[in-house]
Amino acid sequence: MSVEKSASGDVALKIERRWAAVSILIIAFLTGMAAYAGIHQAVMPQTTVEIINPTTLHMTGEFIESNLGSALEPDGSVTVRAVAQQYSFTPACIVVPKDTPITLRATSADVVHGLLIQQTNVNTMLVPGYVSVQTAKFEETGEHLMPCQEFCSVGHEGMWAKVQVIDKPQFLAMASNKRRLSCAE
Amino acid sequence: MSIEKTPASNRAWASASIAIAAVLFMSSSILGLVVLPSVQGTDPFTNLWDSICSAAGLPRRASSTDPVEPDHKISRVVLSTMPKAEADSVGRGATIALQCAICHGPTGVSRADSPNLAGQYAVAIYKQLEDFRSGARSSAVMSPFAANLSDQDIRDVAAYYAYLPSVPTNHASTAGVPAIVAYGAPLRGIAPCGSCHGSVENKAGSPWLGGQPSAYITAQLNAFAVGIRTNDTSQQMRNIARQMSKDEIAQAAEYYASLNPDGL
Amino acid sequence: MLNSRRLIIAHFWVAFSVFGLALILGAWQMFIRSPLASWLGNPEWYYRSVTAHGTIMGYVFPTLVAMGFGYAITETSLKTDLIGRRWAWAGLGLVVLGAVTAMVPVSLGKASVLYTFYPPMIGNPFYYIGVVMVVVGSWIWVALMSVNLIVWKKRNPGAVVPLAMYANVAGSYLWGWTAVGAALELLLQIIPVALGLRTTIDAGLARVFFSWTLHAIVYFWLMPTYIAYYTIVPRAIGGRLYSDSMARISFSLFLVVAMPIGIHHTFADPQVGAGFKFIHSAFTAVVALPTLLTVFTICASVEIAGRLRGGKGPFGWLATLPWRNPAMLAIAFSFLMLGFGGAGGLINMSYQLDSSIHNTQWITGHFHLIFGGAIVIMYFVIAYDLWPHLTGRAIASMSLVRLQLWLWFIGMIVTTFPWHYVGILGMPRRMAYYDYSNPALSDEAAPVVMSAIGGFILLASGLLFLFILVRSHFERRIEPGQYTYAQAAHAVTRVPAALNAHGLWVALMVALTITNYGLPIMQLAVRDDTSVPAVFVGERR
Numbered sequence: 001m002s003v004e005k006s007a008s009g010d011v012a013l014k015i016e017r018r019w020a021a022v023s024i025l026i027i028a029f030l031t032g033m034a035a036y037a038g039i040h041q042a043v044m045p046q047t048t049v050e051i052i053n054p055t056t057l058h059m060t061g062e063f064i065e066s067n068l069g070s071a072l073e074p075d076g077s078v079t080v081r082a083v084a085q086q087y088s089f090t091p092a093c094i095v096v097p098k099d100t101p102i103t104l105r106a107t108s109a110d111v112v113h114g115l116l117i118q119q120t121n122v123n124t125m126l127v128p129g130y131v132s133v134q135t136a137k138f139e140e141t142g143e144h145l146m147p148c149q150e151f152c153s154v155g156h157e158g159m160w161a162k163v164q165v166i167d168k169p170q171f172l173a174m175a176s177n178k179r180r181l182s183c184a185e
Numbered sequence: 186m187s188i189e190k191t192p193a194s195n196r197a198w199a200s201a202s203i204a205i206a207a208v209l210f211m212s213s214s215i216l217g218l219v220v221l222p223s224v225q226g227t228d229p230f231t232n233l234w235d236s237i238c239s240a241a242g243l244p245r246r247a248s249s250t251d252p253v254e255p256d257h258k259i260s261r262v263v264l265s266t267m268p269k270a271e272a273d274s275v276g277r278g279a280t281i282a283l284q285c286a287i288c289h290g291p292t293g294v295s296r297a298d299s300p301n302l303a304g305q306y307a308v309a310i311y312k313q314l315e316d317f318r319s320g321a322r323s324s325a326v327m328s329p330f331a332a333n334l335s336d337q338d339i340r341d342v343a344a345y346y347a348y349l350p351s352v353p354t355n356h357a358s359t360a361g362v363p364a365i366v367a368y369g370a371p372l373r374g375i376a377p378c379g380s381c382h383g384s385v386e387n388k389a390g391s392p393w394l395g396g397q398p399s400a401y402i403t404a405q406l407n408a409f410a411v412g413i414r415t416n417d418t419s420q421q422m423r424n425i426a427r428q429m430s431k432d433e434i435a436q437a438a439e440y441y442a443s444l445n446p447d448g449l
Numbered sequence: 450m451l452n453s454r455r456l457i458i459a460h461f462w463v464a465f466s467v468f469g470l471a472l473i474l475g476a477w478q479m480f481i482r483s484p485l486a487s488w489l490g491n492p493e494w495y496y497r498s499v500t501a502h503g504t505i506m507g508y509v510f511p512t513l514v515a516m517g518f519g520y521a522i523t524e525t526s527l528k529t530d531l532i533g534r535r536w537a538w539a540g541l542g543l544v545v546l547g548a549v550t551a552m553v554p555v556s557l558g559k560a561s562v563l564y565t566f567y568p569p570m571i572g573n574p575f576y577y578i579g580v581v582m583v584v585v586g587s588w589i590w591v592a593l594m595s596v597n598l599i600v601w602k603k604r605n606p607g608a609v610v611p612l613a614m615y616a617n618v619a620g621s622y623l624w625g626w627t628a629v630g631a632a633l634e635l636l637l638q639i640i641p642v643a644l645g646l647r648t649t650i651d652a653g654l655a656r657v658f659f660s661w662t663l664h665a666i667v668y669f670w671l672m673p674t675y676i677a678y679y680t681i682v683p684r685a686i687g688g689r690l691y692s693d694s695m696a697r698i699s700f701s702l703f704l705v706v707a708m709p710i711g712i713h714h715t716f717a718d719p720q721v722g723a724g725f726k727f728i729h730s731a732f733t734a735v736v737a738l739p740t741l742l743t744v745f746t747i748c749a750s751v752e753i754a755g756r757l758r759g760g761k762g763p764f765g766w767l768a769t770l771p772w773r774n775p776a777m778l779a780i781a782f783s784f785l786m787l788g789f790g791g792a793g794g795l796i797n798m799s800y801q802l803d804s805s806i807h808n809t810q811w812i813t814g815h816f817h818l819i820f821g822g823a824i825v826i827m828y829f830v831i832a833y834d835l836w837p838h839l840t841g842r843a844i845a846s847m848s849l850v851r852l853q854l855w856l857w858f859i860g861m862i863v864t865t866f867p868w869h870y871v872g873i874l875g876m877p878r879r880m881a882y883y884d885y886s887n888p889a890l891s892d893e894a895a896p897v898v899m900s901a902i903g904g905f906i907l908l909a910s911g912l913l914f915l916f917i918l919v920r921s922h923f924e925r926r927i928e929p930g931q932y933t934y935a936q937a938a939h940a941v942t943r944v945p946a947a948l949n950a951h952g953l954w955v956a957l958m959v960a961l962t963i964t965n966y967g968l969p970i971m972q973l974a975v976r977d978d979t980s981v982p983a984v985f986v987g988e989r990r
Binding site for chain 1: 492493496499561563565567569570651652653656691692695715716717718719720721722723726727730731734735737738741742745746749795798799800801804805806807808809874875877878879880881882883889890938939976978979980981982984986
């Protein structure tokens with residue numbers, strides 16, 4: 001930078017540079033924080049871009065109606081599959097055990113929707129043609145609302161589902177006689 | 186004032202800023218594409234190159250591992266593939282529709298609590314007939330009829346009824362509309378009926394309800410609610426019917442039936 | 450040297466009239482979805498209104514302000530007649546024609562898709578065509594800014610480009626390039642489907658294209674505000690610009706780093722790889738740099754004003770600042786809102802924190818605070834500052850001006866703070882009504898009422914703003930003298946060529962767009978199995 005060679009100009013230049021350095025440090029700190037969180041905490045974006053044909057969801061593949069809901073995996077974790085469509089989620093009530101790693105797999109059958117479980121970090125867009133994957137763990141039992149968070153045309157205001165977090169033994173008991181669970185019926 | 190325009194100064198600015206941009210991009214790329222995916226370790230693709238491709242967003246086809254198969258026949262109708270009706274479709278449909286007249290009325294307006302078909306959306310008729318034919322929806326009366334129709338027949342019948350003038354509907358004031366129809370019940374996941382069924386907006390496959398017999402609407406909502414009828418795509422209608430109270434079902438049915446001024 | 454007065458006034462009046470209309474819609478929306486109103490019998494009216502409000506406030510209003518201000522800067526800072534005045538009128542005509550074309554289907558309820566488009570929902574083609582016309586009209590302005598600067602440089606070899614013009618042209622280049630994303634989405638994807646030439650569309654790719662525009666457009670909105678910070682406010686309050694070169698560096702940096710960061714809007718999307726989300730997140734952090742530099746330079750410039758007026762000690766200069774001067778008042782409000790909004794922005798840019806507030810009311814609160822608050826309040830200052838020079842008449846009443854600015858600030862805080870709060874509670878955005886009677890949502894009722902009240906305060910302030918401008922057309926005639934810009938504290942003797950031209954920065958902007966967007970776009974664009982059927986809106990009986 002070239003400014004007038006004067007004493008006050010020099011001082012100004014020095015202060016400017018110091019402030020610029022401070023700014024750069026702030027930014028480095030922020031980026032470092034994001035990287036640190038990415039390494040040490042599980043909340044990171046889904047690892048893979050998965051595509052799927054939204055027009056045949058109801059006929060074939062993992063998002064067929066009878067395969068939706070919560071599934072107990074061999075490793076003890078739970079996979080929840082859900083479909084969003086104008087203007088509901090299926091299952092309209094999701095049931096999950098507490099203190100268990102949950103993998104949520106969801107997609108849209110028509111337009112862009114969003115899935116947000118209140119009081120949690122579960123929050124993802126559902127774009128037709130792509131599968132959204134998010135992991136979660138619920139630490140307390142109780143009920144959460146799960147509204148659609150993206151405008152999906154005129155019935156958007158009526159698109160609310162529920163999530164019930166229940167005790168693990170209760171969930172396991174339910175899972176022993178049914179392979180896909182929900183609290184919709 | 187003057188411009189510092191020495192080649193050296195220019196070069197210094199250019200190379201410094203390009204270098205900073207390059208370093209920023211390279212370091213964030215290495216962190217984002219290589220380091221983070223590998224320490225996360227949740228990636229199903231084991232080798233480094235695969236995990237870089239994943240992090241870069243290379244699309245992969247979703248794998249379906251052993252889904253639970255349904256215990257009932259599911260609808261095979263893909264609603265988006267309905268082509269435009271051919272010109273002579275309506276005429277052919279009129280001939281086929283002669284056998285429908287006994288229940289659905291000669292002009293598509295029923296006198297027997299069967300649905301009115303006159304002016305109905307073609308896609309809605311097409312979907313239901315296809316589902317009757319495939320067994321995704323069953324009815325002692327309709328299933329045998331549908332079994333004898335070809336795909337083209339179904340398109341023709343749908344085109345014919347869509348072409349007929351619809352049931353006259355009087356435009357009831359908003360005041361008379363029951364809350365469940367006008368507003369739905371948001372936190373029970375019920376959107377306003379009209380947001381699919383046509384008065385606010387029509388969604389492909391959803392029928393026009395104005396003037397339909399009350400008994401028919403009630404019966405279908407109940408059938409959706411208890412899961413006797415399952416041909417709605419991904420439980421679209423069951424999700425709603427399950428949440429409606431008996432009173433709300435009655436109110437909605439009465440309201441839609443009342444939109445037929447002739448009281449047929 | 451302000452000879453294109455009619456052109457500039459025309460831009461401002463169109464901008465502020467549509468702003469007034471959109472403000473009325475906004476206040477109505479705040480009211481209708483609050484517990485104060487009964488539920489809308491037809492929710493489509495709400496979405497229709499949001500589409501109109503967003504389209505006007507996002508695409509038409511700030512673009513026209515930037516265009517009008519840009520023409521004013523060209524004539525006043527270069528001290529020459531605007532070259533291509535006819536083209537400028539044509540550009541304005543195209544923007545107006547486009548806005549009307551877009552608004553007709555919207556007001557008929559044929560395109561209630563919201564201003565973010567979000568295919569596969571598809572509305573009436575004229576809505577999208579209208580938006581494209583608005584953009585093309587503004588591109589005429591981009592070209593004119595470039596031509597005027599080039600011609601001036603040829604006529605004045607070796608002269609330093611005035612800071613205001615340097616920043617103005619940087620802003621125009623930023624807009625020219627950032628609008629390309631939405632233009633590609635509209636021209637290649639949406640309009641062919643809307644016209645019935647194709648039936649499928651890649652919804653994920655469309656969102657990536659839109660994110661290209663979505664973030665940098667905010668910096669385009671911000672440009673007139675930053676130009677006002679650097680070149681109007683210090684002069685208006687009797688201070689000096691602390692550093693001319695720091696200002697140039699800030700504007701150059703905006704040009705470079707406003708662009709390659711848009712994917713942070715798609716953090717929660719399934720169609721973008723995690724790696725690119727991280728890269729954009731890192732670049733998003735860098736975009737804070739020019740803002741931090743600006744905060745420093747402007748605070749220092751204001752401090753100079755305070756000290757020149759006799760302020761002593763570490764904080765004494767604050768007391769001696771000309772607080773009754775609208776420019777002083779507005780920049781203080783603007784900085785406060787920028788500070789709060791920026792703090793919120795830091796939360797949005799972090800993937801981990803974003804997931805708790807993504808697409809909730811927090812986001813609406815955030816961008817209203819930044820754009821409607823920090824940015825638009827400086828648009829008011831620009832208008833008040835230029836008006837006497839454009840009309841040759843005094844501003845009607847300074848106390849009304851102060852009242853208007855106070856109301857806008859208070860209104861914006863009262864509107865957006867509760868908005869942020871309900872966002873944290875998980876209240877989703879863009880819904881026509883909410884069931885506040887349900888115990889799960891009853892906590893949200895009171896804050897929503899509060900923000901609706903804020904909406905009405907904002908409406909009052911906006912109408913007062915229009916009233917002051919109208920009345921000023923009928924005030925006593927004055928001789929406003931020459932329009933000037935802030936002087937630097939330390940006379941600028943030499944400016945590096947890189948900070949006197951835009952070539953290097955435009956090149957970096959394009960290069961970083963290619964590196965940061967090339968792959969995410971290409972890997973979706975080359976596939977045909979990611980397209981999904983369009984869902985047409987507006988079909989009813």
